[in-house]
Amino acid sequence: MRKTVWCVASDARLHWREWDGEVVLFHENSGNIHHLNLFAATAIRQLLEAPADSETLTERTASKLDLPVDDEARDGIEQLLTRLKTLGIARVAPS
Numbered sequence: 753m754r755k756t757v758w759c760v761a762s763d764a765r766l767h768w769r770e771w772d773g774e775v776v777l778f779h780e781n782s783g784n785i786h787h788l789n790l791f792a793a794t795a796i797r798q799l800l801e802a803p804a805d806s807e808t809l810t811e812r813t814a815s816k817l818d819l820p821v822d823d824e825a826r827d828g829i830e831q832l833l834t835r836l837k838t839l840g841i842a843r844v845a846p847s
Contacts, residue, residue: 759803759843761841796842798812806829
């Protein structure tokens, strides 16, 4: 069974701002501003670097933040990917 590989949507125009550990993402396509926690911001940045399946993205994100790769991290990535797809920020990568 092939794993689903995710990427940032190629047409997503994203603008980042950080202040004192707070991360805000402006999605120009929709005009929406998203306040992100460090985990979500790191995961999106990892997807910008290279497409990944959810397990690989969990491992890369956790590694960057020095967190364990556990069920909480996996669930967080799954929820984030679902939300990002709904928002038009991420999509399943073409095969």
